[in-house]
Amino acid sequence: MVLIIAILASIVVPRLTGAAAEANKSKCDANWANLIRALELYAANNNGAYPADNAAFQADVLNSSIYFPHGAPVCPFSSTPYVYVGDAAGGTVTAHIH
Numbered sequence: 001m002v003l004i005i006a007i008l009a010s011i012v013v014p015r016l017t018g019a020a021a022e023a024n025k026s027k028c029d030a031n032w033a034n035l036i037r038a039l040e041l042y043a044a045n046n047n048g049a050y051p052a053d054n055a056a057f058q059a060d061v062l063n064s065s066i067y068f069p070h071g072a073p074v075c076p077f078s079s080t081p082y083v084y085v086g087d088a089a090g091g092t093v094t095a096h097i098h
């Protein structure tokens with residue numbers, strides 16, 4: 001009986017952790033898509049100008065209650081903020097590969 005439970009656990013536990021990882025991956029992808037939309041909205045609100053650098057992005061987009069009234073999205077895996085690469089002429093948010 002113990003052996004059967006151990007065998008079942010060895011099958012079920014990895015499936016559950018795999019499902020959690022897939023959910024986190026979907027969440028991270030959704031965060032990134034929302035950040036790109038917020039970035040484009042920011043540019044539209046600023047005469048086409050994008051954030052000057054990552055520090056400006058963090059302050060004016062990611063941590064802005066205008067674009068994220070419920071707080072800045074963070075990666076569900078690393079809990080780190082997303083990074084902007086670019087300047088006022090244009091840029092993007094680096095997507096995560098999980």
Ligand SMILES: [Zn+2]
Pocket residue numbers: 028075076077078096098
């Ligand atoms: Zn991530």
